[in-house]
Amino acid sequence: MGASKTDHFTKNQNTIATLAKAIAHPARIAILEYLLKVDNCICGDIVNELPLAQATVSQHLKELKNAGLIKGNIEGNAICYCIDEGAVKKLQTYFVALFTKLELKNLNCC
Amino acid sequence: MGASKTDHFTKNQNTIATLAKAIAHPARIAILEYLLKVDNCICGDIVNELPLAQATVSQHLKELKNAGLIKGNIEGNAICYCIDEGAVKKLQTYFVALFTKLELKNLNCC
DNA sequence: AATGTTTATCGTAATATTGCAATATTAAAA
């Protein structure tokens, strides 16, 4: 078929893969970087910051939100988007673990 | 259309997105974890470690190799696969930068 | 109430990914 066999892998493996997928697009990286750059987390001008149509940006924001990497609150006719620290910490935890394992190895065989 | 507009984003954004995409599948996470787990980097039994057909595993290995995350040397009729430290360090560098930016922020507005 | 602004959703087309059977390739072993 063609659908990922997620049920054959561990929960942790699927979690990390999902988080990685959420940031596996330059537009979503750009969105995260922008959210980190601006002082205030009110970000009604994200669309103007990206070279994509409004509908496309909205779709990318939705994916980041579904992945839990950002949070959004309604504020009048604007939306307040922020980084979600919890999810980013989860990403961080995994990568730190990965990198730590790496450093313990003597990978000079190839 | 449907193709990513990679040329509208920075080189760094595209690099990170590509690396993230390479690990955005549980099978490829499982492969990396297995490569980290085994003592020796000769890994001719990766196929048996995964719940996927040989052709599919080979394809995932190819993607990891294209992304530069693993290296492979031909050794007789087997292949020696290893983590590529350089690429993992690149991933690490980016995430450390991202997480560092996060900690400097006061993200309590949402 | 009518208008303008901002964000979300729908519908659709183009492209990419996933998975596997079948087959090819490569080199060791018999």
Add this chain to the structure above:
DNA sequence: TTTTAATATTGCAATATTACGATAAACATT
């Protein structure tokens, strides 16, 4: 040389992603 074993490639079908125009929804402004 023939056989065996391991990995790669091809071809195809199913599914997912990306992008955007059109439209809807929500609210502020006039």
